[in-house]
Amino acid sequence: MSEVAQQSESERDERVEEALQAFYERLQEEGLKSTKQRDVIVERFFWLDKHISADELLEDVREHLPRIGYATVYRTLKLLVDLGFAVPKDFGDGQTRYDPIHNQDPQHDHLICVDCRKIIEFNDRQLNERIQAIVAEMSYTVRRKKIELYAECTDESCPNKG
Amino acid sequence: MSEVAQQSESERDERVEEALQAFYERLQEEGLKSTKQRDVIVERFFWLDKHISADELLEDVREHLPRIGYATVYRTLKLLVDLGFAVPKDFGDGQTRYDPIHNQDPQHDHLICVDCRKIIEFNDRQLNERIQAIVAEMSYTVRRKKIELYAECTDESCPNKG
DNA sequence: ATGAATGCAAAGCGTTTGCATCTGG
């Protein structure tokens, strides 16, 4: 089934809350600290919940903490990746984007509109099964996958409305 | 059917010859020139026939043309991409790799061994069909796809023999 | 107090570009 996730505001709040809690638990486990900057960056990261670049996140966070440096954003993103809360992705536009991992959809794939650059997430059972089979046939076990379908829209609903 | 391409020396020669001829045809069409450097870079690129980085290609070409600059390699790779003879790929190791397009297998996918970093090409009909279906269902048409399966070997034949 | 986090600026790295020079058609 290919479908894009839908979320209400309260679901979003809840998800952010859960993610933050899990994050702070891991922080403590590692003996790392909670700081104003870190808190804001991580919260905005989970809240925005999209394939965000360091740049975009910095810009967003600057609204709350004007004096924050980009090094802090990069370091926090690295931390999120190291602790397993984000996955770095490259969509070929020159900068790394970071994908938050919400537990419910651990490894979705992407369709990227070549017209408006919109990124649509999907998850397809049959596709995943076929992949498992292909890899098993070659005597491998999948660790992670990266599937990006660059496509153009066939009807009016999309182009250049991103 | 998932399978890795096998090629004899003569097949390789033939393939390189074909590719070079097509390339020089396109060059002329565009009113561009054939030069010593360009010739060597392109020939080595087709000959080596792998996901090569600008760096690796430069190193190889330097054996034939010691005074070549990296700008020339980058420019030639860009030319190859623009003329449709190569596709840039990012496997997350910090540098762009260039995949030569041989006519016979225009859009294969990749399995990357997480142990030895070996890159195995494959092409699976069922997978492609499912992808077509997924994208069509979302009212899109596939332009190109990027599928990378990061996996670890399940038997003795692979690890760290890359 | 003490190890960690921040901010700033500088450095890194792969890639691109400006420009004077060379070269192929």
Add this chain to the structure above:
DNA sequence: CCAGATGCAAACGCTTTGCATTCAT
């Protein structure tokens, strides 16, 4: 000849790092 190609070095954009200062625990 002259547009196009080269080589060099400088510029680039994104990311990382060194270091002195500040902060959380």
